[in-house]
Amino acid sequence: MLWINISGILLIALIVWWFWLYKPQEVEVTNNKMVIRIENGVYTPAHIKVKANQSTLLAFIRTDNSPCAATVLIPGLEISEEIALNKETVITLPPLTTGEYPFHCSMQMYRGVIKSE
Amino acid sequence: MGYSDTDSTQEKTSLKQPSGSIDLIIDGAGCASCVGKIEGALTSVKGVQQAEMNFAARTVSVSGQSEPSALIQAVKQAGYSAKVVQSSSEEALLDEKEQADLAYYKTLMWKMWIGLALGLPLMIYSLIGGEMTVTTPTERLAWLFVGALTFSVMFFAGKHFFVGAWQSFKNHSANMDTLIALGTGTAWVYSMAVIAVPELIPDMARHVYFEATAMIIGLINLGLALEVKARGRTSEAIKRLIGLQPKTARVLRDGIEVDIPIEQVLLHDIVRVRPGEKIPVDGVIQEGQTAIDESMLTGEPMPVVKKTGDEVVTGTLNKTGSIVFKATRVGKDTALAQIIKMVKVAQNSKPPIGRLADIISAYFVPVVMIIAVLSALAWLNFGPEPALAFAIVSATTVLIIACPCALGLATPMSVMVGVGKAAEAGVLIRNGAALQTASKITAMILDKTGTITEGAPKVTDIIVTNGSHEDSILQLAASIESSSEHPLAMAIVESATAKGLTLNRAENFNAIAGHGATATIQNQYLLLGNEKLMRDRKVDISGYIETAQQLASEAKTPIYFAVDEQLAAVIAVSDPIKQDSITAINRLQSNGIRVVMLTGDNRLTAKAVAEKVGITEFFAEVLPEDKAQKVAELQQQGEVVGMTGDGINDAPALALANVGFAIGTGTDVAIESADITLMRGSLHGLADAIAVSKATLRNIKQNLFGAFIYNVAGVPFAAGVLYPFFGLLLSPVIAGAAMAFSSLTVVMNANRLRLFKAKEH
Numbered sequence: 086m087l088w089i090n091i092s093g094i095l096l097i098a099l100i101v102w103w104f105w106l107y108k109p110q111e112v113e114v115t116n117n118k119m120v121i122r123i124e125n126g127v128y129t130p131a132h133i134k135v136k137a138n139q140s141t142l143l144a145f146i147r148t149d150n151s152p153c154a155a156t157v158l159i160p161g162l163e164i165s166e167e168i169a170l171n172k173e174t175v176i177t178l179p180p181l182t183t184g185e186y187p188f189h190c191s192m193q194m195y196r197g198v199i200k201s202e
Numbered sequence: 203m204g205y206s207d208t209d210s211t212q213e214k215t216s217l218k219q220p221s222g223s224i225d226l227i228i229d230g231a232g233c234a235s236c237v238g239k240i241e242g243a244l245t246s247v248k249g250v251q252q253a254e255m256n257f258a259a260r261t262v263s264v265s266g267q268s269e270p271s272a273l274i275q276a277v278k279q280a281g282y283s284a285k286v287v288q289s290s291s292e293e294a295l296l297d298e299k300e301q302a303d304l305a306y307y308k309t310l311m312w313k314m315w316i317g318l319a320l321g322l323p324l325m326i327y328s329l330i331g332g333e334m335t336v337t338t339p340t341e342r343l344a345w346l347f348v349g350a351l352t353f354s355v356m357f358f359a360g361k362h363f364f365v366g367a368w369q370s371f372k373n374h375s376a377n378m379d380t381l382i383a384l385g386t387g388t389a390w391v392y393s394m395a396v397i398a399v400p401e402l403i404p405d406m407a408r409h410v411y412f413e414a415t416a417m418i419i420g421l422i423n424l425g426l427a428l429e430v431k432a433r434g435r436t437s438e439a440i441k442r443l444i445g446l447q448p449k450t451a452r453v454l455r456d457g458i459e460v461d462i463p464i465e466q467v468l469l470h471d472i473v474r475v476r477p478g479e480k481i482p483v484d485g486v487i488q489e490g491q492t493a494i495d496e497s498m499l500t501g502e503p504m505p506v507v508k509k510t511g512d513e514v515v516t517g518t519l520n521k522t523g524s525i526v527f528k529a530t531r532v533g534k535d536t537a538l539a540q541i542i543k544m545v546k547v548a549q550n551s552k553p554p555i556g557r558l559a560d561i562i563s564a565y566f567v568p569v570v571m572i573i574a575v576l577s578a579l580a581w582l583n584f585g586p587e588p589a590l591a592f593a594i595v596s597a598t599t600v601l602i603i604a605c606p607c608a609l610g611l612a613t614p615m616s617v618m619v620g621v622g623k624a625a626e627a628g629v630l631i632r633n634g635a636a637l638q639t640a641s642k643i644t645a646m647i648l649d650k651t652g653t654i655t656e657g658a659p660k661v662t663d664i665i666v667t668n669g670s671h672e673d674s675i676l677q678l679a680a681s682i683e684s685s686s687e688h689p690l691a692m693a694i695v696e697s698a699t700a701k702g703l704t705l706n707r708a709e710n711f712n713a714i715a716g717h718g719a720t721a722t723i724q725n726q727y728l729l730l731g732n733e734k735l736m737r738d739r740k741v742d743i744s745g746y747i748e749t750a751q752q753l754a755s756e757a758k759t760p761i762y763f764a765v766d767e768q769l770a771a772v773i774a775v776s777d778p779i780k781q782d783s784i785t786a787i788n789r790l791q792s793n794g795i796r797v798v799m800l801t802g803d804n805r806l807t808a809k810a811v812a813e814k815v816g817i818t819e820f821f822a823e824v825l826p827e828d829k830a831q832k833v834a835e836l837q838q839q840g841e842v843v844g845m846t847g848d849g850i851n852d853a854p855a856l857a858l859a860n861v862g863f864a865i866g867t868g869t870d871v872a873i874e875s876a877d878i879t880l881m882r883g884s885l886h887g888l889a890d891a892i893a894v895s896k897a898t899l900r901n902i903k904q905n906l907f908g909a910f911i912y913n914v915a916g917v918p919f920a921a922g923v924l925y926p927f928f929g930l931l932l933s934p935v936i937a938g939a940a941m942a943f944s945s946l947t948v949v950m951n952a953n954r955l956r957l958f959k960a961k962e963h
Binding site: 086 | 227374378610633
């Protein structure tokens with residue numbers, strides 16, 4: 086039983102580390118444009134690094150037909166955009182001040198972060 | 203034939219068929235090497251300038267001029283298939299979305315039947331007393347076969363959950379797919395372990411749960427399918443608005459009237475609209491007179507008479523006459539397009555009430571996974587035999603019953619329907635925060651002119667004091683006021699113009715805010731304004747104060763007119779009270795809202811107007827710059843203040859108020875300082891806005907309460923907290939059904955808002 090309990094506690098620790106503590110690597114935007122795919126319940130890439138004080142284009146391509154995936158919200162920038170299926174939908178980000186700007190679907194099951202620095 | 207242009211306005215203004223681009227969706231392109239092949243095939247087509255493929259999206263953007271059919275043929279010859287992506291108009295996007303939703307619904311229903319086809323017989327078998335245990339070699343063989351069938355169900359009907367869960371996991375995130383995949387996966391793996399290595403599992407725990415896996419996959423697919431259907435109904439308001447846009451317009455090109463697609467109407471085009479037709483783009487009438495039904499946008503039931511020089515708005519219905527107008531706003535610039543955009547943005551914004559649910563959603567899935575582990579450990583440590591089976595059942599049930607979707611959907615679904623419902627009543631709500639605050643308003647300040655009254659004052663009396671002729675007084679007064687933009691000044695000018703009087707050129711014009719104006723005409727020093735102005739300039743008005751008070755008590759505004767500092771006349775101007783202001787104000791008051799009137803007018807006139815409309819509290823003689831101060835005063839008294847004005851000279855007060863309401867004139871939606879824009883002049887729009895905000899907030903609270911209670915009660919129940927007291931442990935199948943229908947319930951409850959009707963209308 087001891088080993089089962091230790092395994093259980095380790096599993097909990099793993100969950101906490103994997104989902105909350107781990108800092109995923111950011112993908113840097115090149116040429117002011119980043120293509121983000123919406124597929125199988127996730128944004129790829131989900132962690133994006135942009136240059137501060139510079140306008141950036143986010144091109145979303147949705148192949149996921151779940152209704153959740155149809156809207157992308159960036160609350161910090163008051164942006165909400167419907168993403169067409171199997172097409173490129175471009176959102177123009179204004180020049181951003183340094184900081185983090187989460188983006189997500191309307192139910193927050195799809196999540197990502199734009200880091201401006 | 204070319205294809206529709208997406209290029210610059212410069213190209214649009216030349217009436218030639220422009221060079222443009224067309225998008226194709228490619229099927230069958232499975233590898234990156236296909237890109238060059240497809241692009242090469244397309245560039246070889248005559249007229250194509252460039253073909254650029256986005257492999258990730260499987261789309262090709264082709265620029266130049268050629269037949270779409272030739273492009274499709276070229277792709278076909280290269281060994282792939284292609285179809286044209288239709289124009290990205292709002293309507294086309296909506297159609298595509300509806301078709302995609304329908305296809306998704308059908309797929310989910312098909313998956314539901316696969317799950318239930320296996321799950322239902324297995325569940326019935328277990329319910330009628332069939333053994334779900336593995337004790338003999340024959341049973342092992344039989345259950346192995348069922349296990350393989352269940353795996354097929356997981357693959358064909360539940361693959362999307364597992365793929366989604368894996369992708370999320372790789373991305374260090376977790377969602378609903380994670381819970382379903384873990385729950386059903388655990389049940390299947392455990393059951394297969396019972397079959398594969400029964401000797402490692404205690405006798406009493408040799409139970410299989412294939413029926414749970416298959417049933418849960420079937421039921422959750424059913425729940426998702428019904429949710430897709432129900433969600434479609436939440437965007438009905440936006441569909442209705444988009445549907446207002448006509449598809450074609452009759453424009454004058456080279457002296458000939460031609461019907462052309464709406465996308466090809468250019469700025470300054472001359473457009474003809476016959477009775478019974480919709481206005482295709484915004485414009486100004488050049489010829490003809492008609493009555494236009496604007497109810498679909500403003501909620502105003504009476505048709506509005508329009509003549510040369512008046513504006514017409516896209517989507518409204520021409521009722522009686524044939525008109526010719528010049529296009530002033532086309533495409534995405536029309537008022538209708540702006541309204542649609544504003545409603546869409548507001549529908550996706552969240553009121554502060556949803557923030558807690560958002561925070562919880564962010565941590566929800568990993569927390570549920572931890573609870574599942576803790577629950578399994580608790581059963582293994584303290585549970586009765588078969589503890590292992592209990593541990594597996596409780597962990598699976600916890601994972602399956604938890605529903606982050608219900609929490610996530612609670613607020614956005616209601617906002618979506620509520621904002622749409624408001625738009626149907628001609629009320630444009632800027633965002634979720636405005637919606638929430640509007641539901642809490644305790645005091646409403648109404649600007650008098652243009653809000654309670656028509657905002658179109660008329661001269662009613664001219665009382666001459668020095669023996670001059672009325673017309674010469676009016677002529678002089680109008681000559682001063684022709685330089686002013688004040689509504690009262692405009693009334694005097696209009697009255698003089700209507701009498702055919704010629705206005706003189708005023709010199710040294712000086713407008714004194716809140717008092718009046720001074721000017722010199724033919725060496726005469728003229729003063730026109732209120733009592734304060736006369737007193738300041740030492741004009742003796744003592745003989746006419748009573749007359750002025752009498753006029754004021756009749757809700758007229760008295761204006762003193764002095765020539766060379768001698769009183770020459772008292773001019774009365776009256777602004778008629780809007781027909782339905784009294785009932786609308788009564789409606790606000792009966793909802794417990796303290797209604798306060800605010801005006802720059804004198805106290806007596808203000809009192810008379812307030813009494814007529816049933817308002818007991820008013821601020822008179824308020825200078826424009828002091829309006830915001832009055833808002834602040836009420837806020838200091840602890841009131842949640844709504845301020846209603848025309849959005850132009852009220853901007854600071856509208857911005858300071860907890861909720862600023864701008865009364866638009868028809869379809870003027872670009873009122874930046876307002877949180878809520880009323881597209882019609884009636885104050886009933888105000889009462890409607892508050893009523894729909896209250897109904898939406900009530901709906902959000904019901905949804906949030908339901909979603910919280912469901913999860914807070916469901917998860918511990920699934921973990922088995924009731925087992926020690928009542929011997930109750932939830933079946934994973936029941937948990938699956940509850941989970942599937944919890945989010946559906948939220949969407950259905952939000953849909954109830956569609957039935958909301960503002961009272962007294």
